[in-house]
Amino acid sequence: MGIDNSPVLNLLKSTMGYLTKRQETLAENVANANTPGYTPRDISRSAFEKAMESESRRAGLMTTASDRHYGAPSQQKSFNPDVLRATSAPDSATTINGNSVVLEDQMTKVAETRMEYEAVVGLYNKSLALIRSAARSPGRG
Numbered sequence: 001m002g003i004d005n006s007p008v009l010n011l012l013k014s015t016m017g018y019l020t021k022r023q024e025t026l027a028e029n030v031a032n033a034n035t036p037g038y039t040p041r042d043i044s045r046s047a048f049e050k051a052m053e054s055e056s057r058r059a060g061l062m063t064t065a066s067d068r069h070y071g072a073p074s075q076q077k078s079f080n081p082d083v084l085r086a087t088s089a090p091d092s093a094t095t096i097n098g099n100s101v102v103l104e105d106q107m108t109k110v111a112e113t114r115m116e117y118e119a120v121v122g123l124y125n126k127s128l129a130l131i132r133s134a135a136r137s138p139g140r141g
Helices: 006-029 046-058 102-136
Strands: none
Touching: 006 046, 006 102
16 A cells, blocks of 8 residues: 555545635635625535545445444545535525625634644644654664
8 A cells, every 4th residue: 555545644635625625615705795695605524524425435435334444445545525516505694685694604614614624734744744754764763
């Protein structure tokens, strides 16, 4: 199994793709905060999980009985975040012009997504550091 085929790294890369796509969607919501009739959209975590499961089935990958199980290492593939679709997710209020974007709600979601992305990037970097450490010959620090 090569580094590119690591189930952990593939999962982290897929999660980064999902979070990037979600951040783009939230940025569109903020950009359209004054557009009459605009309804904010979002990509939920459950949509991401369903899309990953669906893509692994379509690729003929082994399914697992628990979230803690990995498929066969040779079957792990990177997830394509382009399959995710943003769905309508109106905020708590609608203005007179029909716009239902609440900037405070959107900025909270943006901050949460950014923090989650930074955590995943940290895990990804730490995983690579562990792989590099394991690949070093003994005594080379």
